[in-house]
Amino acid sequence: xxxxxxxxxxxxxSTTGPVTLINQFRVPEGRDAEFHDLWERTSRYxxxxxxxxxxxxxRAVNDDxxxxxxxxxxxxxxADFRAAxxxxxxxxxxxxxxxxxxxSSPVLFEVVTAVD
Amino acid sequence: xxxxxxxxxxxxxSTTGPVTLINQFRVPEGRDAEFHDLWERTSRYxxxxxxxxxxxxxRAVNDDxxxxxxxxxxxxxxADFRAAxxxxxxxxxxxxxxxxxxxSSPVLFEVVTAVD
Numbered sequence: 001x002x003x004x005x006x007x008x009x010x011x012x013x014s015t016t017g018p019v020t021l022i023n024q025f026r027v028p029e030g031r032d033a034e035f036h037d038l039w040e041r042t043s044r045y046x047x048x049x050x051x052x053x054x055x056x057x058x059r060a061v062n063d064d065x066x067x068x069x070x071x072x073x074x075x076x077x078x079a080d081f082r083a084a085x086x087x088x089x090x091x092x093x094x095x096x097x098x099x100x101x102x103x104s105s106p107v108l109f110e111v112v113t114a115v116d
Numbered sequence: 117x118x119x120x121x122x123x124x125x126x127x128x129x130s131t132t133g134p135v136t137l138i139n140q141f142r143v144p145e146g147r148d149a150e151f152h153d154l155w156e157r158t159s160r161y162x163x164x165x166x167x168x169x170x171x172x173x174x175r176a177v178n179d180d181x182x183x184x185x186x187x188x189x190x191x192x193x194x195a196d197f198r199a200a201x202x203x204x205x206x207x208x209x210x211x212x213x214x215x216x217x218x219x220s221s222p223v224l225f226e227v228v229t230a231v232d
């Protein structure tokens with residue numbers, strides 16, 4: 001078992017390597033299908049943007065989690081991630097009717113340790 | 117861009133496929149090195165357990181996140197994950213001195229949509 005990647009950037013320096021978005025969603029019980037449909041339509045925008053690498057949309061095994069759905073998406077760089085969030089089309093997809101029911105908590109990360 | 121895996125289990129049914137742990141940690145500013153050292157020692161236990169697949173330890177790009185460190189780990193099954201959390205060695209590593217300073221919020225998920 002080895003570390004495939006180990007990189008700790010000093011805080012405060014600009015980030016140039018790959019980044020990972022971890023975005024948690026509050027989804028009321030009984031509205032999973034509605035959320036998932038909306039999310040799929042929105043994610044089609046992001047997966048077409050330059051620098052997009054991958055995503056995994058997760059749903060909690062148990063229903064008692066505060067944030068039952070979590071998207072983990074990787075991008076080539078923070079600059080690519082920011083650019084994808086600065087377009088007119090971005091503003092249109094994230095303000096689509098329905099999203100107000102599913103508050104999210106997006107945070108951007110770097111991978112410090114990876115084990116495969 | 118295609119979905120490499122798409123699997124939505126009905127709520128309430130038992131989970132037999134792969135699972136993903138997303139574990140968030142509160143780490144006070146200035147204590148990153150102390151947390152990371154403790155986490156590396158603990159993760160050595162988990163990466164040796166049957167059914168462990170992979171992990172990515174993430175640190176937030178910005179310091180204002182509530183949970184600045186997040187571990188995303190995949191396991192072959194929920195049964196493997198539970199077994200790894202039911203041993204005497206598990207109890208020893210997670211009660212090691214130091215952990216009380218870094219509260220965590222672990223939640224178990226299934227992957228619903230994957231795009232690579």
